[in-house]
Amino acid sequence: MNPPTLEIEGLRVGFGAMEAVRGISLSVARGETHCLVGESGCGKSVSALAVMGLLPPGARRTVRRIAFAGEEIGQLSERQLARLRGDRMGMIFQEPMTSLNPAYTIGSQMTEVLRRHRGLSRGDAAERSVAMLDRVGVTAPAMRLGQFPHQLSGGLRQRVMIAMALLCEPKLLIADEPTTALDVTVQAQTLRLLARLQRDLGLAVLLITHDLGIVARVANHVSVMYAGEIVEQGSVEALFAAPSHPYTRGLLDAIPVPGKVRRGDRLGSIPGIVPRLAVGFVGCPFRDRCAHAAPVCAVEATRQEAGGEHVYRCRLPPGWWREAA
């Protein structure tokens, strides 16, 4: 049995007096997609950057354990981490225009990756790049090498980003909101592409998103983040069948689903806004917005098991919502 491609235990990230990530743990197995879902400010992007070692200077990162394909990587130097980054971990971002350098051709950016990490010659690197572009479904790949990012549409640029991330055949792909900036028709195509590549390459994918629709369709496992913590975690079937944390339930109620919510009905909404938490905060971060808050929530949010690997942090026992309905 292969060890999981990525394992994180107790990751914390802080900036000054604020804590952006407050002790998260998750693992991504080979060939699986783990979705980290939450709204803005919950710390999901910061978590991804922390895994890749891409945090800005001034950020504090502590982690109990972080392992890549079974090897501990928490203590690696920046140089070793950089080698790992391009070579065996790939990352794609939300906005392809800012992650692709607009001043250089696609070809020069792609071949740079191969020449740097694999030491390929210019010719070989170009060949490999064309092959990868073809694999991600970019038409006329040889011509694209000579084009600049602004000459491509958003969907194509995102495919180029994916191609670049996969050039060195990484084991782990971290995708931070990869389809948020794309049109909805292109989004579906891009996600299908990612799924196919994942199958072909045995990739482990950590997908960060705010869109529960994407999570439902794409994820094997889900972690719901709120104010720097994972408040609910489990397989996608278990979580959607029995969403247990009040925040998860609130999010699901807030989404209009065609055919499910009648027009004129109000959408479920969560009052208030996401808090910014300082170091030393205790208790459940959701308590100020939760309809079921009780005094104990200011002290601790108990870890509950709703069956198998489906866990959540709340004072309410598993299945509480069945009685409330």
Add this chain to the structure above:
Amino acid sequence: MRLRRIPLVIGAIIVGFAAIVAIIGPWLAPHDPFVQDLGHRYVPPAWMAGGSPAHWLGTDGLGRDYLSRLILGARISMLIGVSTIVLSGTIGTTLGVLGGYFGGTVDAVVMFIVSCRLAIPLILVALTVVFMVGSSLAVVVLTIGLLLWERFAVVSRAVTRQVCALDYVAAAWAAGCSRTRIILREVLPNIAHHLVVIATIDMAIAILLEAALSFLGLGIPPPLPSWGLMIAEAKDYMFFTPWVIEIPGVALLVLVLGINLLGDGLRDALGARTDR
């Protein structure tokens, strides 16, 4: 955080001090800056051998008290600086905002005017004006003040275009605002912090320009103690009585440096606050 504020504070102190000196200095000057005392020419400053507290900064080639002349020179420099900001600022901002807001033909005309202005070397214009009209304080103030507007125009045009693309301008239009109200209420307050920075840059340039013109004999006419003129008058005796050229030189350096620091500091302070 505090470390970054230091240039702003230093700049503000220098410029503030110069402003105070300019306003009340001449009343506090120990001597009349125009009175000549040929018996006491080139008296060294009080801290050098041969100096005396009667003349803290010594005297110049005609026995005039240097401290008093320096103080009056500060007033002249600040006057040039402020009038440039007011005159050039008004002209340049008006042109730039109109061009940026209306676009199209208006913008093309504004850009043409700016290009013409950019094509003209300032010294040449100053020369010509002085030649035709003769030099006086008023002429120099007006010439420089009316000529340094191109930065204002270019920057205010660029920023106006950016601001006009934002939704709050569209919302004001939808709310029924007249063009005038939109420009005054929505555009100008949001370009002001850029203009403040340009104002400080232009102020420094104006002061240096005046000093250069006076140095060449084309600016403020003697016996008015423009710092540039003082430098020119001290040039011949530079190696014998160096303080005569050093003192106005250092004063000019410090003032222009202070203005630049103030401008940089303001840009950082204001820019950071409004960029959210």
Add this chain to the structure above:
Amino acid sequence: MSASAIEAIGLSRVFDQRQGLFGEAKHVVAVDDISLDVASGRAIGIVGESGCGKSTLARVLLGILPPSAGTVRIAGQSLAEMDRRARARLIQPVFQDPMSSLNPRRRVADIVALPLIVQGVGSPERRRRVGAMLERVGLSADTGARYPAQLSGGQRQRVAIARALVNEPRILVCDEPTSALDVSVQAQILNLLGDLRAAFDLTLVFISHNLAVVEHIADEVAVMYLGRIVEHGENAAVFGAPRHPYTRALLASVLTPEPGLGLPDVPLGEGYPDPSNIPSGCRFHPRCPIAIDICRVRPPERRSVECHLAP
């Protein structure tokens, strides 16, 4: 008294953009001969993806951009002939980006009071109405003294809505009002819009790329593609039985939060819509899964669904 709140007749809007110093002018047809008629009190949802021209259409309807051709009539009067105050009394916008739709240099109360100032309302009454409106949109009265930078995205959007409704217009044009907001905040704002629409008997023009949101809020739906409305009908009809292949593709692409359904295979081609280069014949044919020869040659007939093959 016309029952039509807002009417667009043969509306077109083109842009000629010069490309760089020596490039040729790009001729972009953002809105191509669109006609619409929204009855008073109804909500129309306009959906489409990037390049379809919906934001341009919104701005033309609001009077922010003049049309290149055609007219807009509001409550029976021509928009072009209306004086600006009259127009402001009838139709108001809510924009997408809560950061850039509020003047950062003004306090919230001043921002919301602007439409009243323009109409010449006196200061004491202004204060009263602004305060009432702020509470109506769910903000505390002291929010008026704050600056936009001190508010969250959701709060700013509420301010934008308050500004739009403070003078009680008849028509509200919302251009992606919730797209920049988190899901939970989006729900709050949508509920608010629903309440206010009922309270003020507003006609709503709701533009969005989010089909689920449009389905929730709109009575009728218009689907835009490259400047034309390719399908227009009642909500139930368009969402329940879409007739145009693009509408069908759009609906198929919506990822509902239902696990186990996998990813839809949306059969649209490689091409992306470029309004400066509109295809001949039916403008959708390069991406259409059922295009036939006639689609490449002849534009479809202008009716509620613009497709040669739709019934």
